[in-house]
Amino acid sequence: MSEVPPVMLSAITCDRVIFDRISGMPSIINIVQVVNSVNFPLRHSELVFFCELTNGHGQTEIEIVLVDLEEDDKILFNQKKTVEFRDVRHILTLALKMQGVVFPEPGEYRFQIYANGTMLGERRIVCRKVEKPPQKDADGGVSF
Template sequence: MAGRAPELEGSRRDRTRARLCYAAGVSNYVTPQCTSLILCDAVIEDVRSRNKSLINMFNGVLTPQVPFRHDKMCAFASFTGGRGKVPIALRLCHDQSYETDLVRLPGEIEFPRDMPHGVVDMVFEIRGFVFPEYGAYTFELVCDGVPLLSRRFNVSAPAEPVDPA
């Protein structure tokens, strides 16, 4: 097909192959697409409607000194297009040493068989993490070592106040 990017054809082919392997029983799951990764203070779920409220979303923190201890934060993620029980992990790394995990939280999501295009949400809670230094960090969702989606996070010092005189 002329005019199509090869990456799109390849990824569509890979997704089709993964679904066929799942249907044939070769694989226990199909890797989902991650549609969101949001950092916040808390996630509240309504018991009846199962709707979620994300409280105090943020992309970084201002702190006068490091190391800095963040008492609690949540990472909210949404997935679609998966099949079966899928292993998902949230990793946090400092961008200067990207390969080294500062935090790695394993988890698993299960897609309902009767809703192949359903959306499944997942919440990771991180308590008492200490950011060792200022700079850029990355939160990343992975499935069997394959990155699905990442989110940048900055730890910075507040700006010095300007003397009005």
């Protein structure tokens, strides 16, 4: 494995990534920067961490970690995968689909990406507690 870390070009959290069948190019659907919820802990049904890396050299171990910044960087999720960079100009696209990620409380969380143990960068996601909106009655009035 190479000691020269790749360069992170982008890091995005979103609901979905669709890859075109012909070109292979990705389309990012519904970028997620803030998650609002009435209740915590919050189980997010599906979330995708998307990133692009370049300037990689040969086999590289990639690790994606979700940490809770307000709990001393407690790890909520992590996954490792070994990838192969064909040459330094190669752009590697990763789309990690996560189901059932639990955010224990409102606050700031970070997706961190590592290559061979070296942090390349991170992407913030904020969870906010919101009040439940008033419900409309059958006659159109608002009840609290």
